[in-house]
Amino acid sequence: MDVGDHAAEAGHVPVMLGRVLALLAPAVEPATGRDPVYLDATLGMGGHAEAMLRAHPRLRLIGLDRDPTALERSAARLAPFGDRVALEHAVYDEIPEVLDRLGVPAVDAVLFDLGVSSPQLDEADRGFAYSYDAPLDMRMDRTQGLTAAEVVNSYPAGELARILRAYGEERFAQRIASAIVRERERTPLDSTRRLADLVRTSIPAATRRTGGNPAKRTFQALRIEVNGELDIWRRALPAALGVLPAGGRVVVLSYHSLEDRITKQVLAAQAADTTPPDLPFPLPEHEPRFRLLTRGAELPSDEETTTNPRAGSVRMRAAERVREAT
Known part of the structure; x- marks a missing residue:
């Protein structure tokens, strides 16, 4: 859900x-x-x-x-x-x-x-929910596959933007992807809280005030990518x-x-x-x-x-x- x-x-x-x-x-x-x-x-x-x-x-x-x-x-x-x-x-x-x-x-x-x-939503360590601070995992089956942390820390900016646009229907996909790449050059992104905060500060202030948590679309896109x-x-x-x-x-x-x-x-x-x-x-x-x-x-x-x-x-x-x- x-x-x-x-x-x-x-x-x-x-x-x-x-x-x-x-x-x-x-x-x-x-x-x-x-x-x-x-x-x-x-x-x-x-x-x-x-x-x-x-x-x-x-x-x-x-x-x-x-x-x-x-x-x-x-x-x-x-x-x-x-x-x-x-x-x-x-x-x-x-x-x-x-x-x-x-x-x-x-x-x-x-x-x-x-x-x-x-x-999966209620267990913070699964990393699906932006309302918890947890490791960026998002795997439905934790016995296999890449994690959301691996996606945000290794995918090129263009591929990240494509995923956010295609799977999250995120209109600020390029801005968010560019911010992710800049941030991970300082230190790897490894927590849901850091990613959610980064998304929030990457989009226009007016957009943040409506439509719920602005990280929702990014988290959806990463989850879809991680789990295919x-x-x-x-x-x-x-x-x-x-x-x-x-x-x-x-x-x-x-x-x-x-x-x-x-x-x-x-x-x-x-x-x-x-x-x-x-x-x-x-x-x-x-x-x-x-x-x-x-x-x-x-x-x-x-x-x-x-x-x-x-x-x-x-x-x-x-x-x-x-x-x-x-």
Whole structure:
């Protein structure tokens, strides 16, 4: 979820839980005799997964997370469900490999709750939140990959500016990148507080007075770069759609426009009727493979955003497979 000023607020409440359950229910109550399978591709604290398991007593869960700490905590939470639960340390673009390893040919429902999880935000030493002073890390999986400190201290100014502009939609990207390079020549940037302060002093004073913490966009951009989030998402959503049978459903919760734009494009392409307009009748191979279950991106209710501030930026989209791939 977005690394906002509410990073320190308490509570790990599953976002849009009631709506997620309602959208996925038809897919996990199949008419066949087999037990339905639900894939939570971004398990986090396991809140959505626990609710699904309680609502559907025959449901089997496959839960993925790239963060070993999240897996440990969700494993404890989901322990009462016994062998109905299989948890895997994996990134969500590895769905086909995980299912192949488990001997599961298809799943009935998939949930993606993208972005940073509550524990990652609330644990200062993870380095995701600008409201804490912590090492510049930002890795969702601390067992691998480069850190945010390595990015800000080694990338050329032009590449830093590109990342801030592309991933943070930061209009002062060049000014911030130049300030980072000047500062790191004095001493390496290694803390969230120093970076946040540097960003604040790098942008015009008038801009600092509106729109929340000015470091938000820079932190988002660095997090996306460190974790390869957008490239992974471009692979992950098509992979998930590919393992859904007819009647299978996917729900996506995204927290910034870059993720949501990819989701919209992929789902729209799968739901499009591409029959050539000069044919007098539709060809089966050109019929849409999915139908959209949401009109555009659905937003949380005002009540939810009041009680759960982390839901404030969420955008939800969902789709159902109506036709098998040819």
